[in-house]
Amino acid sequence: EPEVTQTPSHQVTQMGQEVILRCVPISNHLYFYWYRQILGQKVEFLVSFYNNEISEKSEIFDDQFSVERPDGSNFTLKIRSTKLEDSAMYFCASSPGLAFADTQYFGPGTRLTVL
């Protein structure tokens, strides 16, 4: 069964450094998402992406964050200058159709630790 994959599984970085989290969505899906989960808290939406554009973003997704689909398979989340509070599990998800109509399939997550 096709799966969303994410790399790396764990990333440790120093505060102020840039990180890029990578995702490979399911191949025939058209809609892509990033969510994060701070330890012990809810899963929170960051951004959705369709047709090479951001379609929705949350208040969390400020100027320090960016997303890109550099080729036909990868979907990346970049944090330009990490802060301690960016430490969280970051999940990529994809769906074949719009969120209101279709299941979102999640990757296994990247645990980001900012020191």
Added chain:
Amino acid sequence: SQQGEEDPQALSIQEGENATMNCSYKTSINNLQWYRQNSGRGLVHLILIRSNEREKHSGRLRVTLDTSKKSSSLLITASRAADTASYFCATALNSGNTPLVFGKGTRLSVIA
């Protein structure tokens, strides 16, 4: 605003017993989805129920949706130790590509 809220926050049962988790939400939805998360791992999609559906089954899972009460329940029958995980409901609103809104989850422990 708090959209999906699960209750109870934690549930501990013996293997073989049934586990029921509830989810309440505030706004109109198009669908509601349940996910499982093993400790520190990714989210596994369990079941999606649409607003025009009242009940759905998948193996040992039974989900109900009451749109008049804005609530859903997830029943796991004949639980197993491997069902130990956190269970989240997530709601999708009525249009567009608005994101899923997750609740805080119910932590289920199944004791062998």
